[in-house]
Amino acid sequence: MKIQLAFLPLLLLCLIKNVGYAQNIVSYSVPKELYYAAHNDDFTVRVRSIGGKWQDLYEYKVKVDADNVQEASMVNFDFSKPIELAITKNNGDIHSVKIRPLSHGIKSTLTDNTIHFVLNKPVNLSVEVNGDKLHNLHVFANPILENIPKATDKNVMYFGAGTHFPKDSTGKAFIIPSNTTVYIDGGAVLKGKLVCSKVENVKIYGRGIIDNPQRGIEIMHAKNIEVDGIVVRNPEHYTVYGGESQGIIIKNIKSFSHKGWGDGIDLMSCSNVLIDGVFLRTSDDCIAIYAHRWNFYGNVKNILVKNSTLWADIAHPTNIGLHGNAEKGWAGDTIENVTLRNIDILEHDEDDRNYQGCLSINASDNNLVRNLLYEDIRIEKFQEGQVFNLRVYFNEKYSAAAGRGIQHVKFKNITYQGRLDNPSLLQGFDATRKVEDIVFENVKINGKLISNPVAGNIVIGQHVKDVQFIKSEVKR
Numbered sequence: 001m002k003i004q005l006a007f008l009p010l011l012l013l014c015l016i017k018n019v020g021y022a023q024n025i026v027s028y029s030v031p032k033e034l035y036y037a038a039h040n041d042d043f044t045v046r047v048r049s050i051g052g053k054w055q056d057l058y059e060y061k062v063k064v065d066a067d068n069v070q071e072a073s074m075v076n077f078d079f080s081k082p083i084e085l086a087i088t089k090n091n092g093d094i095h096s097v098k099i100r101p102l103s104h105g106i107k108s109t110l111t112d113n114t115i116h117f118v119l120n121k122p123v124n125l126s127v128e129v130n131g132d133k134l135h136n137l138h139v140f141a142n143p144i145l146e147n148i149p150k151a152t153d154k155n156v157m158y159f160g161a162g163t164h165f166p167k168d169s170t171g172k173a174f175i176i177p178s179n180t181t182v183y184i185d186g187g188a189v190l191k192g193k194l195v196c197s198k199v200e201n202v203k204i205y206g207r208g209i210i211d212n213p214q215r216g217i218e219i220m221h222a223k224n225i226e227v228d229g230i231v232v233r234n235p236e237h238y239t240v241y242g243g244e245s246q247g248i249i250i251k252n253i254k255s256f257s258h259k260g261w262g263d264g265i266d267l268m269s270c271s272n273v274l275i276d277g278v279f280l281r282t283s284d285d286c287i288a289i290y291a292h293r294w295n296f297y298g299n300v301k302n303i304l305v306k307n308s309t310l311w312a313d314i315a316h317p318t319n320i321g322l323h324g325n326a327e328k329g330w331a332g333d334t335i336e337n338v339t340l341r342n343i344d345i346l347e348h349d350e351d352d353r354n355y356q357g358c359l360s361i362n363a364s365d366n367n368l369v370r371n372l373l374y375e376d377i378r379i380e381k382f383q384e385g386q387v388f389n390l391r392v393y394f395n396e397k398y399s400a401a402a403g404r405g406i407q408h409v410k411f412k413n414i415t416y417q418g419r420l421d422n423p424s425l426l427q428g429f430d431a432t433r434k435v436e437d438i439v440f441e442n443v444k445i446n447g448k449l450i451s452n453p454v455a456g457n458i459v460i461g462q463h464v465k466d467v468q469f470i471k472s473e474v475k476r
Helices: 005-015 032-038
Strands: 019-022 025-027 043-049 060-064 070-079 083-089 097-100 109-111 114-119 123-129 137-143 156-159 162-164 173-175 180-184 188-190 193-197 200-206 209-211 217-220 223-228 231-233 240-243 246-251 254-256 265-268 271-276 279-282 287-290 300-312 318-320 334-348 359-363 368-379 388-392 405-416 424-427 435-445 458-460 464-470
Touching: 025 043, 043 070, 043 137, 060 254, 070 231, 070 254, 083 137, 114 123, 137 254, 137 279, 193 200, 287 300, 287 334, 318 334, 359 368, 359 405, 388 405, 388 435, 424 435, 424 464
Parallel strands: 070 137, 156 180, 162 188, 173 193, 180 200, 188 209, 193 217, 200 223, 209 231, 217 240, 223 246, 231 254, 240 265, 246 271, 254 279, 265 287, 271 300, 279 300, 287 318, 300 334, 318 359, 334 368, 359 388, 368 405, 388 424, 405 435, 424 458, 435 464
Antiparallel strands: 019 025, 025 070, 043 083, 060 070, 083 114, 097 123, 109 114, 123 137
């Protein structure tokens, strides 16, 4: 959306309202006080129903990559039938285009410095011009929302179009009570975190933005909490901070971070969790699953992560097991029954060998990690790191002891396309704290099926037992 000064009065009038020019497409307003500050003019983005009238989308500015903070772009809209996008680069010529995740197979055409492509279903994408991943365009094409509540409905906390500030004593948090539906309109921008503490039966959904909060959403000592569809734009730290909670559902959220400890979704001593269809671009771990930390205690079980896209500008796309309870002689916690399925990993860039691994299990702090399945995971070329990292070890910075072990882990239908500068690693701690029963099934590196550790550039260290490399039929 190129800003033209002559049309600003009319433009600002339109921006005050929600925009839905076509029944098939729903786009959203931007609070007028944020319009200039939040806009990125790198691209002009338009959308239309096939053969219909073009409408402009607002291109949000998002900050990415703590190593070298840059400003990328984002558009966010809903649709129900096939649409066409037109993306014009406003500064410089387009020589090449890549639309990721590559697994979606989206083809584009280029005419007059404008990229055109068609979407038939909701999807979260990165459009990269001339190989530039730091100034790219993120396209969040959502399904159209249904069952939108009214502001006057009972037990509804309604955030309509506009900017909203917390009224709590700190001025930083919106406190959510039990049995509440929180609706955040696509034209709403919240300047504070959402806190679900010692509550139950809360649903938070919409297309709005939580903008530069301390954290995005805190779920602490809570039960039956659902979060769906919102965007968290550059929090100071975590996007979702979960502790000692049960029955969490996180769907279709999108997030960007650019500061240290800017994790995406961190869950500590949480169980019975579904994470589905998220897009996380973070400057620390995208998804981390831990046991005890801080004021959160207890084992972890039944976590499912699926249909998601993870982009770690720093640290791990996925990280399991580091924190637990080895303090004061405690025997430790167990993290078990974790599945990650149908995941695209777009980046992993970490120069510290202690924190490498796209698929990382680091059992420390007397944790036992067992019964994990990684299935149908596609890892695209990354800058620096490892594909697999499974270790039972003593992390002196964060832990009080080594882990108790890693047991029964399967990697099935995993692909990686890229260099293998740093070997993957499987390493136990001692004869009683081992890595054992690890299966690599249909794992391919650069298109080649891996039948042994050497072929996959995988180092099998000490205190590792029963590692298998197998091939099975892939269902079509």
